[in-house]
Each structure stands twice: as C-alpha cells, then as structure tokens.
Amino acid sequence: MTPQDASRETEKLCRMAPVIPVLVIDDVAHALPLARALVEGGLPVLEVTLRTPAALAAIAEMATVEGGVVGAGTLLTPKDVEAAKNAGARFGVSPGATDRLLDACEEADLPLLPGAATASEAMALLERGYSVQKFFPAEANGGAKALKAIGAPIPQVRFCPTGGVTLGNAGDYLGLSNVLCVGGSWVAPKDMLEAGDWAGITALAAEAAGLR
Numbered sequence: 001m002t003p004q005d006a007s008r009e010t011e012k013l014c015r016m017a018p019v020i021p022v023l024v025i026d027d028v029a030h031a032l033p034l035a036r037a038l039v040e041g042g043l044p045v046l047e048v049t050l051r052t053p054a055a056l057a058a059i060a061e062m063a064t065v066e067g068g069v070v071g072a073g074t075l076l077t078p079k080d081v082e083a084a085k086n087a088g089a090r091f092g093v094s095p096g097a098t099d100r101l102l103d104a105c106e107e108a109d110l111p112l113l114p115g116a117a118t119a120s121e122a123m124a125l126l127e128r129g130y131s132v133q134k135f136f137p138a139e140a141n142g143g144a145k146a147l148k149a150i151g152a153p154i155p156q157v158r159f160c161p162t163g164g165v166t167l168g169n170a171g172d173y174l175g176l177s178n179v180l181c182v183g184g185s186w187v188a189p190k191d192m193l194e195a196g197d198w199a200g201i202t203a204l205a206a207e208a209a210g211l212r
C-alpha cells in the first residue's frame with residue numbers, strides 16, 4: 001500500500017465520526033460490550049492501544065462487531081504492525097513515525113495514521129506521501145492554536161489531534177480547516193469500564209458523536 005493510498009483510507013475513517021475513541025483495555029471481557037456501546041452511540045472507528053497484554057485479543061473480538069472499524073494504536077515497531085494485522089486491525093495509529101514503522105505498514109497493507117508534533121515532522125511525512133496525520137500530543141504541544149498555525153504554511157496536511165483532547169476542547173480543534181476528527185480516551189473512562197456501565201459509555205459516545 002502506498003502512503004497516498006493509506007492517507008485516502010485514513011481520511012475516510014476520520015470522516016466517519018468527529019471522535020475516534022482511544023481505548024486502553026485491561027480485561028478482554030470488556031472488549032465486545034465496549035465496542036458495541038461505542039458503535040451504538042455513533043462512534044464506529046475505534047483505536048485499541050497496544051499498551052496492555054489484553055489489547056491484541058481485544059482487537060480480535062472487537063473486529064467482529066457490526067458497524068465498527070477497529071484499529072491498533074501505539075504502533076512503535078514492525079513487530080507491532082505484524083501483531084496488529086494478525087489480530088484483525090483495519091488501520092494503525094502511531095505517536096510518531098520512523099522509516100521502519102512506515103515501511104512495515106506499507107508492506108503489510110495496513111493504513112497508518114502516523115503521528116507528527118512539529119512542522120518538520122509533518123513535512124517529512126508529507127514528503128513521503130502521508131497527507132493525513134495524527135497531531136500528538138495535541139494539548140501539550142500547543143493545542144488548537146499550534147495546529148492552526150501549522151496549517152497556515154502546510155494546509156495540505158489534515159490532522160486527527162490526540163492527547164489531552166476532551167469534550168470541552170474538542171470543538172476548538174474540529175473548527176479548524178486542517179482537522180478531520182479528534183482522538184480521545186474520555187469516551188471510555190476506566191471507572192465506567194470496570195463498572196460495566198455500557199449505557200453510560202453509549203451516552204458519552206452519543207455526546208461526542210454530536211460534536212462539530
């Protein structure tokens with residue numbers, strides 16, 4: 001898969017809903033009800049971070065949920081790419097980008113949303129063909145103001161800002177012309193997962209899905 005093809009795919013995903021939930025799953029038993037709750041609330045594109053031992057099994061389970069598109073986040077190495085692909089991930093997300101990681105995703109046909117935090121990083125990815133990128137860590141990096149400033153000289157790159165994005169500040173990003181959607185973990189809080197409050201998570205998802 002070329003970087004251009006990957007960007008076309010990730011752009012489609014980013015246009016499916018205003019928010020991509022960033023999920024940290026400790027218990028694989030949470031995977032199915034969580035995915036169903038988020039999809040039901042109107043957030044079909046789900047990023048499961050490869051940060052817990054349960055993540056790959058969770059991706060495999062969630063990939064069976066109708067109406068959902070499940071990807072793997074926190075891709076750092078070619079090994080992660082292989083594992084994500086084998087688990088059934090339909091896309092990948094990374095906090096930054098290395099040539100080895102980009103090569104691996106292109107070879108595995110896994111559309112990658114690669115992370116950039118600076119103008120130079122966004123330019124390097126664009127030079128390779130990635131016109132859709134994750135802006136990370138969004139808030140710590142200057143927030144919507146910084147992303148707007150990056151968009152002035154580099155308007156052809158569109159972003160999914162992630163990291164510190166909340167219901168309260170998501171609108172600041174979504175109002176920018178270079179933002180397709182945002183990523184955030186606020187729609188699946190740990191305490192609600194542990195309590196099995198799936199209706200509560202559907203309500204949070206519906207609220208996020210209504211953002212513009």
Ligand code: 3PG
Binds near residue numbers: 049162163164185
């Ligand atoms: C992460 O690093 O887990 C993602 O960027 C999500 O960040 P958040 O928890 O601040 O939404």
